[in-house]
Amino acid sequence: MRIDVLMFDGVAEVDALTTYAVFATARRRGFEVDPHLVTADGATEVVGCYGTTFGGLVPWSPESARVLAVSGGWILEEIERGVIPRQLAEAKAIGGPELVLAGIDSGALFLGAAGLIGGRPATTHRQDLDRLKEWAEVVDARIVDDGDLVTCGSGWFAGTDLAYWLLERELGSPADVVALEQWIGRDRQGTVWRRGLS
Template sequence: MRIDVLMFEGVAEVDALATYAVFANAKRRGVGVDPRLVTADGATTVKGCYGTTFSELEPWSPETAGVLAVSGGWIEEEIARGVIPAQLAAAKQTAGPGMILAGIDSGAILLGAAGLIAGRPATTHRPGYDLLRAYAEVIDARVVDDGDLVTCGSGWFAGVDLACWLLERELNATSEVVALEQWIGRDRQGTVWRR
C-alpha cells in the first residue's frame, strides 16, 4: 500500500515525519507499505514551520496511493490561499472512494477546507476545534476513524498513533506494531473512536 505524506511550505515537521517514520519502520519490518514524502504541486523542496528544509520530495500519486496523509502546520495561510484545499479536492476526486484520507493534527482542517469531510466526525489539535467545527463534527478523541477518513489530534505524536492504527486496521500488522512500539519506547495513547 502506497502512503503519500503531504509536504508543503509551513508543514509541521513532527506531524509529517513522526507519521512517515512509523510507516517507514513498518516497511523495514516487512509490512507491505510504501511511504513517500510528497508535494501536490511537484515542488521538490519545502520549508517546514520551524525552518527545516526538506528536499528530494516527489509528486504525489492520488491514482496509486492507498492513503493520503495530510500534515498540519501553518494551515490558516494555506486555507486563505486556497491552493492546497483545491488540490486536495482534486486528488480525492481522482483517487475515488478507495483512498483513505488521514488528517494529522491540523491537517484535518485542511481536509475540511477542501470540502472533503463535511459533517463527518473528525478531530484535530485541541486549539483548532473551533476551526474544525466549520467543516466537521468535532470528536474529542486521540484518533477518529470514520472509514475512509481517519484523523488524529491532541499532540505532537498523535500521528504515530494514527499510523499504528492504520497499520493494524488495513494490514493486520498488530505484532509488527507492538514491536515498533517497543523499538521507539512509546505505547499508543488514547482510544480510537469509531462510529
Template sequence: MRIDIHMYDGVAEVDALTTYAVFANAARRGLAVEPHLVTADGATEVTGCYGTRFGGLERWSPETARVLAVSGGWILEEIERGVIPRQLAEAKAIGGDNLILAGIDSGTLLLGAAGLLQGRPATTHRVDLDRLKEWAEVVDARVVDDGDLVTCGSGWFAGVDLACWLLERELGANPEIVALEQWIGRDRQGTVWRR
C-alpha cells in the same frame, strides 16, 4: 500499500516525520507499506514551519496511493489562499473511495477547507476544535476513524498513533505494531473512535 505524506511550505516537521517514520519502520520490518514524502505540485523541496528544508520530494499519486496523510503546520494562510484545499479536493476526486484521507493534527483543517469533511466525524489539535466545527462533526478523541477518513488529535505523537492504527486496520499487523511501539519507546495513546 502506498502512503503519501503531503509536504508543503509551512508543514509541521514533527507531524510529517513521525508519521513517515512509523510507516518506514514498518516497511523495514517487512510489512507491505511504501511511504513517500510528496508534494501536490511536484516541487522537490519545501521548508517546514520551523525552517527545516526537505529535499528529494516527489509528486503525489492519488490514483495509486492507499493513504494521503495531511500534516498540520502553519495552515491558516494556506486555508486563506485556497490552493492546498483545492489540490486536496482534486486528489480525493482522483483517488475516490480507495484513497484514505488522514488528517494529522491541524492538517484536518485543510481537509475541512477542501470540503471533504461535510457531516463527517473528525478531530484535530485541541486548540482548533471550535474552528473544525465549521466543516465537521467534532469528536474529541485521539483518533477518529470514519472509513476513508481517519483523523488524529493534538500533540507531537498524534501521527504515530494514527499510523499505528492504520497499520492495524489495513494490514492486521498487531505483532509488528507491538514491536514498533517497543522500538519507539512509546505505547499508543487514547482510544480510536469509530462510528
C-alpha cells in the same frame, strides 16, 4: 500499500516526520508498506514551519496511494489562499473511495476547507476544535476513524499513533504492530473512536 505524506511550505515538521518514520520503520521491518514524502505540485523542496528545508520530495500519486496523510502546520494562510484545499479535493476525486485521507493534528482543517469532511466525525488539534466545527461533527478523541477519513488530535506525536492505527487497520496484524511499537519505544496514547463502535 503506498502511503503519501503531504509536504508543503509551512508544514509542521514533527507531524510529517513522526508519521512518516513509523511507516518507514514498518517497511524496514517487513511490512507491506511503501511510504513517500510528497508534494501536490511536484516541488522537490519545501520549508517547514520551523525553517527546516526538506529536499528530494516526489509528486504525490492519488491514483495509486492507499493513504494520503495531511500534516498540520502554519496552515490558516494556506487555507485562505485555497490552493492546497483545491489540490486535496482534486486528489480525492482521482483516488475515489479507495483513497484514505488521514488528517494529522491541524491537517484536518485542510480536509475541511477542501470540502472533504462534510459533517462527518473528525478531530484535530484541541485549540482548533471550534474551527473544525464549521465542517465536521467534532469528536474529542485521539483518533477518529470514519472509514476513508481518519483524523488525529493534538500533540507532537499524534501522527505516530495515527500511523500505528492505520497499519493495524489496513494490514490486519495487531501483534506485528505491537512489536513495531515496542521496537520504536513509544507506546500509543488515547482512544480510537470508530463509527458504530463508540
